[in-house]
Amino acid sequence: MKKFLMAAAMTMAFGAASAADIVETAKSAGTFNTLVTAVAAAGLVDTLKGPGPFTVFAPTDAAFAKIPKAKLDALLKDKAALTKVLTYHVVAGKVMAADVKPGMVTTVEGSAVKVKAKNGKVMVDNAHVTNTDIGADNGVIHVIDTVLMPKM
Template sequence: MNNVWTAYNVLQAAAPTAPEQKMKDIVDTAVSAGGFNTLVTAVKAAGLVDALKGAGPFTVFAPNDAAFKKLPAGTLDAVLKDKNKLTDILTYHVVPGKMPASDVAKQRSLKTLEGKPLSVDASGGNVMINDARVIQADIMCNNGVIHVIDSVLLPK
């Protein structure tokens, strides 16, 4: 349990705080952050903008632009052309409900909107979602929360 709190405290130190009245929805938060251009492009291509602007609440494990660059050459282009596969991948990054880092770190697995579970490991001072490391936690939005991850999650 000590490792869970260590990981949570590390993530909390990096998490920005925003005044409640200035919170935006998940999509607008990602757009204004500037580091999620590829993710926003993918969300638009999949037709998921309205869903992620909806009431939710949602917990999004959001790969940043650097995470998408780690994909093998041609993977992103191929997926952007296959709306069904793209939708599966994107909804695999979303969990129903608003789960701050303190709640995520207590879990062993999380069921995604795509239907398959994500594994959670909060040992060793990091929070891992499958093989992706949470690099920034608790970006609060008016319809959920974003946790930034360093790799794209691919459903098996």
Template structure:
């Protein structure tokens, strides 16, 4: 019984430390450390949005994974990362960001529109799984120190 208590205490300390460590990272650091957002992080850097997404927030980021970016036509990402396309890249990236912290539970069972930092609205449908425009949320509620990340399977484009 004593061994079980010691093991439980160690497990609790590890969980508390790892949870606190995750909460201390902002959106950019969390995305960079996840390993599945290399393209997104490169785009954030090229667009000059690092400081913004490290800011106080809170922000909700619908984050396309590297696999999502790979679905774009060949050459699209390379073109967007060129300095002359910075404004277009900023518009696309800020279309994936919503002011405030929207957790999956906040919208469960609902269909709604949310206004993006870019200025347009995203259609969010949480009545049968969760979609953002036509992208599926494949992982929700990655909590950061300045908001939340929801991983999506496609890059969504503003009108």
């Protein structure tokens, strides 16, 4: 119940202030700088500023820091691979935490991610969801602690 109340308070706080798209919401959070840089490098800013709606499983800067620097630098320079990785974090539609059901969910990239809940914790593939329902004008962000990697 405590988690629900915290999530509701966060939803209300972000929702009331929500006058921004996914990209602007991520920028203003201050913990998604690498994600915002990657979105720009992949040429996806206009898409994620579009009408959507989108559900984004957004890795934090700390999640990107788990990737060895040389591998991350190479990924940021490979637009096709970067686009594949980033679109693997996006689901069409606005899916709030209360509406998430365990199972396979198809991403914008075309592959599916596995969503599961265990001991009150939600995971997307191998990433833990650490915060949910950050509202934006064109969708919602769910924060994850690991960068999801599609099969390349």
